[in-house]
Amino acid sequence: xxxxxxxxxxxxxxxxxxxxxxxxxxxxxxxxxxxxxxxxxxxxxxxxxxxxxxxxxxxxxxxxxxxxxxxxxxxxxxxxxxxxxxxxxxxxxxxxxxxxxxxxxxxxxxxxxxxxxxxxxxxxxxxxxxxxxxxxxxxxxxxxxxxxxxxxxxxxxxxxxxxxxxxxxxxxxxxxxxxxxxxxxxxxxxxxxxxxxxxxxxxxxxxxxxxxxxxxxxxxxxxxxxxxxxxxxxxxxxxxxxxxxxxxxxxxxxxxxxxxxxxxxxxxxxxxxxxxxxxxxxxxxxxxxxxxxxxxxxxxxxxxxxxxxxxxxxxxxxxxxxxxxxxxxxxxxxxxxxxxxxxxxxxxxxxxxxxxxxxxxxxxxxxxxxxxxxxxxxxxxxxxxxxxxxxxxxxxx
Numbered sequence: 001x002x003x004x005x006x007x008x009x010x011x012x013x014x015x016x017x018x019x020x021x022x023x024x025x026x027x028x029x030x031x032x033x034x035x036x037x038x039x040x041x042x043x044x045x046x047x048x049x050x051x052x053x054x055x056x057x058x059x060x061x062x063x064x065x066x067x068x069x070x071x072x073x074x075x076x077x078x079x080x081x082x083x084x085x086x087x088x089x090x091x092x093x094x095x096x097x098x099x100x101x102x103x104x105x106x107x108x109x110x111x112x113x114x115x116x117x118x119x120x121x122x123x124x125x126x127x128x129x130x131x132x133x134x135x136x137x138x139x140x141x142x143x144x145x146x147x148x149x150x151x152x153x154x155x156x157x158x159x160x161x162x163x164x165x166x167x168x169x170x171x172x173x174x175x176x177x178x179x180x181x182x183x184x185x186x187x188x189x190x191x192x193x194x195x196x197x198x199x200x201x202x203x204x205x206x207x208x209x210x211x212x213x214x215x216x217x218x219x220x221x222x223x224x225x226x227x228x229x230x231x232x233x234x235x236x237x238x239x240x241x242x243x244x245x246x247x248x249x250x251x252x253x254x255x256x257x258x259x260x261x262x263x264x265x266x267x268x269x270x271x272x273x274x275x276x277x278x279x280x281x282x283x284x285x286x287x288x289x290x291x292x293x294x295x296x297x298x299x300x301x302x303x304x305x306x307x308x309x310x311x312x313x314x315x316x317x318x319x320x321x322x323x324x325x326x327x328x329x330x331x332x333x334x335x336x337x338x339x340x341x342x343x344x345x346x347x348x349x350x351x352x353x354x355x356x357x358x359x360x361x362x363x364x365x366x367x368x369x370x371x372x373x374x375x376x377x378x379x380x381x382x383x384x385x386x387x388x389x390x391x392x393x394x395x396x397x
Contacts, residue, residue, distance in 0.1 A: 002143065002151060002171055004034050010138050011038045016112055020102060020131055022123065023116040025140035026258040026283045027198060028190050030171045031116040032056060032090045034140065038114065042086055053078050056090035068097035072104055079109055089115045093122060103130040118198055120256040141313050142284045143169030145306065145394040157391060165302050166294065168286025184294060191290040198257035205253065212291070213240060214250050218260055218280045219288040222301040223329075225265075225277035251280075259283055261312070266319035266331055268363055279320050281308045300345040303390055304329060307343050307372055310394055326359040338367040343390075347373050353382070360385050 007023075011034070014021050023031050039054055053075055055062050065071045079085045087105065092098045092115040105111055115122075123137060143151075148169055149160045167173055167183050170190060176182040199211055217231055228248035235242050254260045261281050265274040282288045282305060288297075311318050311332045321328030321340060330341040342360055347353035360369040361383060369385045377387040 001033060001037075002030075002147060002174060003037060004030055004140075004147075007034050007138060007140055008037055008041065011114065012041060014136060014138075017136075018134070020106070020135040021114040022135050022137045023114070023140055024120065024122055024137055024258065025116075025118070026142070027118045027194055028170050028172060029140050029142045029258075029284075031118075031140055032058075033171065035088045035090055035114065035116060039086075039088060047086060048082075051082050051084065052086045052088065054088040054090075057094035058091050066095050068095065068100040071095055071098065072101045075101070075105060076109065079111070084110045084112065086112045087114065089113075091116060091118060093117045093119050099130040106131070106134065118257065119202065120258065139312075141169075141309060142286075143171055144310065144313055145169070145391075146396065149395065161391060165285055165297070165299070165306065166289055168284040168289070170284060170286055173286070184290075187286045187290045191287055194257055194259055194287075199250070199253045199259070202257075203249070203253045205250070210235075210240070210242060210246070211250050211254075214247060215254065215259075215287075215291045218251075218254075219282050219291045222281055222288070223279060223304045225279060227276040227278065230277065259287060261308070263308070263318055263320050265322040268321050268323050268328070268331075270323075273319075274322060281305045283309070300343075303345065303372075303374065304343045306390070306394070307341060311341070321363070323362075326362045328359055328363065340367060340369045342369075342371045344371065344373045346375050347371070347387075348375060357382050357385055 011021060023034065025031055035054065039052055042052055043049055055065065057066065065074050075087060089098075095101065102113060102115070105113065123135075145161065145164050148164050149157060151174055152160045152163070167187065170187065172186055173183055176186055195208065195211055195215070199205065200208060205211065213235055214231060217234065218226070227244075228251060229244040232242050232244040232247045235247075251260070251262070255262055260283060263279045263281065265278065266272070267274055285302060285305060288302075288305070308318060308330065311330060314334075316332035316334045319331040319333070321331045328340050329343045332339045332341060340360055340363055342356050344352060344356045347356055356371055360371065363369065370388055371382070371385055372388050372390050372393050374390050375387075376389050380387045
């Protein structure tokens, strides 16, 4: 079991704060394991196990608690007069009206609340109505490359990276060892669960074939500008008639399941968000491999996806930088901090180097600008632009 130290630290930092801790993320990214690790931490620091109520609603054991009233009654009974209790609720979206339970518990019980969920609707307007301003979201991703590399410390770094770009970072892969057939079967199982349970069933969709075609298109066009209209036109021209509104509904459902991320374009000179088209990135490269049959990939697009996920992992709000004469892969913002990132497979070719550096030089401000490539740079700069090797970036070197 891999200790998710960064996420665990966040939970520890927020312990006993008067906020509901909401852990979100794609299915099988490790949310339940994180809850278990946090529970172990509570016991380690002296919290009596009887003061911890931990329920996982993926288990049939708690099927009878999947409505807000019965869940509330059960927790109140379990809490008794034990003083402050720590309530850990996994996959809370399975409980009908769960937000009412949380709101009442905050009023009626001395408790510290932690919940996980695999759907972005956890933080929708319904939740905000009940606990507005009283929660903090901790968004969780599958394993980072740094975590994967640490788990395979006995193998060359490049080999770990090749595995990561092919199979991604779902924590369960660590149990498959080097068996590629098992890894593929495991990922296919995750993919099917996300598509069937988190997208089709949750949204009452019926067309499994259409959602699979949309996923294939999106994952095959990582880093390209696209829109629901463009996808619908492509599918229709390929013999699968559909409409932009339908595609948009499916894309939104995939976003809600945290399977993909939509990235808005931002006009650097105009200083405003732009309308469609957008760019999409997949939450884990293992899903991309599964959707596309693990065929050979465009490594340039893959590393762009890797950088995007790493920026999200580090807490940045990410945009695509756009203007009439140039585009910047990512604008990463966090508070008052802003960094521009360009991602390129290699800049050994002088023409490529001029193009990639030139786009960054056109930005009319003095925020840091970074060019990430697979080349080894060892601290080089080019016209004030920092040149960084991708693996060094991912490892935090």
